[in-house]
Amino acid sequence: SYGITAIEDYALGRCGKISLTSLPSGVTSIGQYAFYYDYDLALTSLPSGLSSIGQRAFRDCTSLALTSLPNSLTSLGKEIFLNCTSLPLQSLPANLVSIGENCFYNCTSLQVSHIPATVRTIAVQAFLGCWRTSDWDLTFDGVPTSIANNVFLHNEHLTDIYTNWYEGDVANAPWGATGAEIHYLSREITASFDEIPYFINGEAKTVRIETVPSGCSFSKVSGTDIEHILFDYTTGQIAYDGTSMNETSGSFIFEISKTGYDSIQLSFEVAVVSEYSTARKLVFYDTLDSLA
Numbered sequence: 001s002y003g004i005t006a007i008e009d010y011a012l013g014r015c016g017k018i019s020l021t022s023l024p025s026g027v028t029s030i031g032q033y034a035f036y037y038d039y040d041l042a043l044t045s046l047p048s049g050l051s052s053i054g055q056r057a058f059r060d061c062t063s064l065a066l067t068s069l070p071n072s073l074t075s076l077g078k079e080i081f082l083n084c085t086s087l088p089l090q091s092l093p094a095n096l097v098s099i100g101e102n103c104f105y106n107c108t109s110l111q112v113s114h115i116p117a118t119v120r121t122i123a124v125q126a127f128l129g130c131w132r133t134s135d136w137d138l139t140f141d142g143v144p145t146s147i148a149n150n151v152f153l154h155n156e157h158l159t160d161i162y163t164n165w166y167e168g169d170v171a172n173a174p175w176g177a178t179g180a181e182i183h184y185l186s187r188e189i190t191a192s193f194d195e196i197p198y199f200i201n202g203e204a205k206t207v208r209i210e211t212v213p214s215g216c217s218f219s220k221v222s223g224t225d226i227e228h229i230l231f232d233y234t235t236g237q238i239a240y241d242g243t244s245m246n247e248t249s250g251s252f253i254f255e256i257s258k259t260g261y262d263s264i265q266l267s268f269e270v271a272v273v274s275e276y277s278t279a280r281k282l283v284f285y286d287t288l289d290s291l292a
Contacts, residue, residue, distance in 0.1 A: 007034045009054060014038070021065075023047055030057050039063060046070055053080055055100070062086055067111075069093045076103050078123075085109060092116055099126045108133065117142030117164075124148040128176070131158045140164050152177035187261040217257050 004024040009031035012018060019040040027047045032054030035041050041061045050070045055078040058064055064084045069076075073093040077100040081087055087104075090111045101123040104110055110130040115122075115138065122144060128151075131138075136155075139162040152158055153176035160181050163170070167184040174182055257263035 005029070007031060009033060011035075012038060016040075019063075025049075028052070030054060032056055033059070035061055037061075048072065053077065055079055056082065058084055060084070067091075071095050074098075074118075076100055078102060079105065081105075081107055083107075092119075094118070097121070099123060101125060102128065104128075104130055106130070113138060115140045115142070115144075120144050121146045122148060122151050122175075124150055125153060125176075126151050127155065128152070129154040131155045133157065135159045137162065144170060146170075147172055147175045150176035152180070155180070187258070188264070 003026065005026050006029045007023070007027060010033045011031060013033045013036040015035075015038050017040050018035075018038045019042055021042050021044050023043065023046060025047050026049070028049050029052045030050065034054065034057045036056050036059040039060070039062050041058070042063045042065050043061075044065045044067070046066065046069060048070050049072055051072050051074075053073065053076065058081050059079055060083045061081075062083065062085050064081070064087050067088055067090045069089070069092065071094045074095050075098045076092075076096065079102045080100065081089075082102050082105040084104075085106065085108050087107045088109050088111055089104075089107070090113075092099075092112055092115065094116055096116050096119055098121045099119065103123070103126045104112075105125055105127075106129045107127075108130065110127075112130075113136070119140075119142060126148070135157050137160045138158060141164060143163075143165045147170055149172035152161075152174070155177055156179060158177050158180045160183060161174070161177060162183045163185065165185060166187055167173075167182075174180060253265050255263055255265045
């Protein structure tokens, strides 16, 4: 390797029939435009200690055969692999933080199926026109802080994107992937039940289902046909006016729903027995957002 540690800007760009399959093991940096338009460049790997690649370094290297990139790379800059139509890349560096503008533009043989958890930013058109040969799924292992609005433009075969966040947490969805189904994490509303005694004293009192998470909607799905089911949006309480329950029992199913959450159905029952009834106090809470 003759002690080579860097390939300078424009070093081997437009060199026609250059057909290297490997680089010296000591190379830690590749400059901008270093190999651009080298159509026969057929690298199958890059040095394990490589820490930087300049913009457009491999642009239009249509024979590039890399299946992976060194984990020492933390950023991939502008148009590094643009138009590398034979690039069969299967994975991205495990420590990658940013993916630059047009980085994999028109890499029609790309086989990447996971975006590493370390990735924080993905710039405009980074993956434009990549997945074209067959239907493809893409999974985000982490939660980026920024994804540009047209990152996945013209990816007709990108059918499913699996995220590691809730709907609305990352802006610009669907990020250009208009034909893909976006799978978000599910927010769940759960409930706990505490039985409480309820004194009647000759006439029924009010029974309440308390603490409904902010922003939730409430509806009675089924149950005894009693008109006095109330929901107080000011206090966030669901109430039943017990006067119409005198001398009987009420059994209901309620549904609590909220945009971006999985709705739940809960049963609620009031039994009038002598001078007492047993009501169930329902306390709703969100497992992650502590909405109660």
